[in-house]
Amino acid sequence: MTQTAPPPVQKPPAVRTRRSGDAPAERSPRTVISPLALAGRRGKVAYWSVFTLVVLLFAFAFLFPVYWMVTGAMKPPEEVVRTPPTLVPEQWRVSGYTDAWDLMRLPTHLWNTVVQATGAWVLQIVFCTAAAYALSKLKPAFGNIILGGILATLMVPVQALVVPKYLTIADMPLIGVNLLNDPLAIWLPAVANAFNLYLLKRFFDQIPRDVLEAAEIDGAGKLRTLWSIVLPLSRPVLGVVSIFALVAVWQDFLWPLMVFSDTDKQPISVALVQLSQNVPLTVLIGAMVIASIPMVLMFLVFQRHIIAGISAGGTKG
Amino acid sequence: MKTTSRPAAPARPRSAGPTPPPGATGTAGRGPLGPLRRKIADQATAYGFLIGGLLCFILFSWYPAVRSVIIAFQKYTPGSDPEWVGTANFSRVFQDPEFAAAWRNTLTFTVLALVIGFAIPFVMALVLNELRHAKAFFRVVVYLPVMIPPVVSALLWKWFYDPGAGLANEVLGFLHLPTSNWTNGADTALVSLVIVATWANMGGTVLIYLAALQGIPGELYEAAELDGASVWQRVRHITIPQTRFIILMLMLLQVIATMQVFTEPFVITGGGPENSTVTVLYLIYKYAFLYNDFGGASALSVMLLLVLSAFSALYLRLTRTD
Numbered sequence: 001m002t003q004t005a006p007p008p009v010q011k012p013p014a015v016r017t018r019r020s021g022d023a024p025a026e027r028s029p030r031t032v033i034s035p036l037a038l039a040g041r042r043g044k045v046a047y048w049s050v051f052t053l054v055v056l057l058f059a060f061a062f063l064f065p066v067y068w069m070v071t072g073a074m075k076p077p078e079e080v081v082r083t084p085p086t087l088v089p090e091q092w093r094v095s096g097y098t099d100a101w102d103l104m105r106l107p108t109h110l111w112n113t114v115v116q117a118t119g120a121w122v123l124q125i126v127f128c129t130a131a132a133y134a135l136s137k138l139k140p141a142f143g144n145i146i147l148g149g150i151l152a153t154l155m156v157p158v159q160a161l162v163v164p165k166y167l168t169i170a171d172m173p174l175i176g177v178n179l180l181n182d183p184l185a186i187w188l189p190a191v192a193n194a195f196n197l198y199l200l201k202r203f204f205d206q207i208p209r210d211v212l213e214a215a216e217i218d219g220a221g222k223l224r225t226l227w228s229i230v231l232p233l234s235r236p237v238l239g240v241v242s243i244f245a246l247v248a249v250w251q252d253f254l255w256p257l258m259v260f261s262d263t264d265k266q267p268i269s270v271a272l273v274q275l276s277q278n279v280p281l282t283v284l285i286g287a288m289v290i291a292s293i294p295m296v297l298m299f300l301v302f303q304r305h306i307i308a309g310i311s312a313g314g315t316k317g
Numbered sequence: 318m319k320t321t322s323r324p325a326a327p328a329r330p331r332s333a334g335p336t337p338p339p340g341a342t343g344t345a346g347r348g349p350l351g352p353l354r355r356k357i358a359d360q361a362t363a364y365g366f367l368i369g370g371l372l373c374f375i376l377f378s379w380y381p382a383v384r385s386v387i388i389a390f391q392k393y394t395p396g397s398d399p400e401w402v403g404t405a406n407f408s409r410v411f412q413d414p415e416f417a418a419a420w421r422n423t424l425t426f427t428v429l430a431l432v433i434g435f436a437i438p439f440v441m442a443l444v445l446n447e448l449r450h451a452k453a454f455f456r457v458v459v460y461l462p463v464m465i466p467p468v469v470s471a472l473l474w475k476w477f478y479d480p481g482a483g484l485a486n487e488v489l490g491f492l493h494l495p496t497s498n499w500t501n502g503a504d505t506a507l508v509s510l511v512i513v514a515t516w517a518n519m520g521g522t523v524l525i526y527l528a529a530l531q532g533i534p535g536e537l538y539e540a541a542e543l544d545g546a547s548v549w550q551r552v553r554h555i556t557i558p559q560t561r562f563i564i565l566m567l568m569l570l571q572v573i574a575t576m577q578v579f580t581e582p583f584v585i586t587g588g589g590p591e592n593s594t595v596t597v598l599y600l601i602y603k604y605a606f607l608y609n610d611f612g613g614a615s616a617l618s619v620m621l622l623l624v625l626s627a628f629s630a631l632y633l634r635l636t637r638t639d
Contacts, residue, residue: 050448058458069473132370138363153379156625222366247464296464307457
């Protein structure tokens with residue numbers, strides 16, 4: 001998700017069939033190893049050895065780096081560079097975090113990131129939903145050509161266009177406004193997200209026409225129909241699109257690096273790199289931890305949906 | 318479609334947002350409209366909904382795509398009028414010694430990322446699929462690095478690779494293995510970056526592949542087992558053929574993603590040592606923002622665009638369902 005390649009296309013049908021979670025008690029389906037082979041004593045020993053090994057490997061590979069980062073910020077500056085390193089800080093201090101908060105002006109940069117991500121999310125939901133609804137249900141003239149043009153942008157990798165996109169932002173065509181150092185530089189290009197738009201359109205396509213016609217016979221306008229019929233039905237896909245939209249902005253680096261030269265406007269990802277040379281190591285690590293918290297928290301809260309969404313994205317529609 | 322006789326004026330608000338309809342649903346307002354006028358009204362409504370998104374696509378997708386090709390043939394410095402220079406940008410870029418290095422590095426990175434960054438999650442998913450306990454735990458943990466901002470992952474690994482206080486060499490020393498120069502050696506720097514990218518991104522691959530593995534009918538394995546196929550043979554002749562499509566898909570996606578690598582070399586190595594980690598996208602950035610040479614940057618972008626679009630087209634062709 002971080003590197004913005006177009007994700008698998010056949011998402012929408014699968015998104016709806018929400019997988020029931022993986023309760024450990026659930027009877028596992030048949031896999032390569034037969035249940036019979038695991039039933040015997042030798043099988044059990046082998047299974048639990050492999051299981052323990054994998055748990056240890058995962059803990060070392062994925063959790064330990066995070067632990068190292070969280071505790072690294074709590075070590076005194078001389079302890080964090082000591083060799084051999086200490087596994088547990090000799091004295092626990094929070095000054096790494098508080099110094100990072102003040103010295104690197106994290107409130108400013110976190111706030112910038114929040115503004116940029118929220119705006120991009122709102123605009124994407126409003127404009128992509130409206131456009132997807134129009135393309136799916138309102139039959140605009142040349143709708144298929146427009147849809148084709150939008151889908152074609154899936155083929156054009158985002159990063160390859162950063163330079164002309166930058167020039168467009170620096171001098172908006174026709175109105176001649178410079179949007180550099182303005183959150184709009186993040187918000188507006190975020191709307192041109194063909195994947196999310198297509199996801200929404202595919203979902204809307206599955207809403208039966210008679211449901212909408214019934215609403216119209218009752219006197220509801222198109223906007224009313226979208227607001228009170230289509231959107232409530234589309235909660236799952238709106239959730240997926242929202243998460244994609246937020247994560248994409250929060251994680252992006254190259255684009256904000258280009259458009260925000262003004263330090264006061266930079267999101268946290270850019271500020272971290274720009275300031276990384278000038279602060280003590282413990283302070284930098286503290287800032288890194290703080291920068292990670294929002295997305296990791298969101299992931300832990302919504303992990304079931306996120307993991308189900310990603311898993312569904314891969315399976316054949 | 319007999320309702321909503323709408324005022325013919327297409328004065329829809331630009332944002333079709335969650336505001337109540339502005340005096341829509343005008344029923345029986347001024348008698349029956351002619352079919353033509355109704356058609357126009359319907360089109361106005363449709364475009365009212367479409368226009369916001371459409372404008373953004375025009376401005377930030379279609380126009381830049383065309384413009385990058387145009388600027389590639391221009392001498393372009395912001396603030397002054399562009400002038401046509403033919404293929405001068407391309408020949409200048411070709412002569413840059415960093416050009417060859419950037420493409421070589423990017424391709425090497427992509428191949429290494431396929432070998433390392435694909436084999437590991439592939440095997441990992443195979444093993445995870447066999448485990449009957451703590452499934453949710455494994456999934457959350459393997460996806461955790463994906464949610465850490467890429468900049469943080471890069472800075473974290475920069476610290477791990479540090480020759481003085483870095484954890485990487487400490488771990489190797491602890492295991493009595495020879496230490497490495499990591500990102501400070503011209504021959505090891507690129508591999509070191511591949512490791513970072515793999516660590517940070519493999520969660521998605523593992524999850525998608527795991528989902529694909531669960532779609533394999535269990536009877537196939539049962540039948541193979543009755544025929545006396547060993548575990549390895551079952552993987553070789555059932556698992557891999559059954560998931561061939563998704564493997565190909567994930568590989569293509571990974572190629573497209575890794576060919577656009579930027580954050581890791583920018584943050585960790587700055588393209589060094591000795592240009593061993595300059596990538597194409599990094600070079601584009603340098604041309605635009607260090608040399609102020611937007612023509613050269615666009616020429617490079619067009620080349621990258623052509624290569625990547627070929628992969629993307631292949632991907633879309635393979636995934637197209639209808």
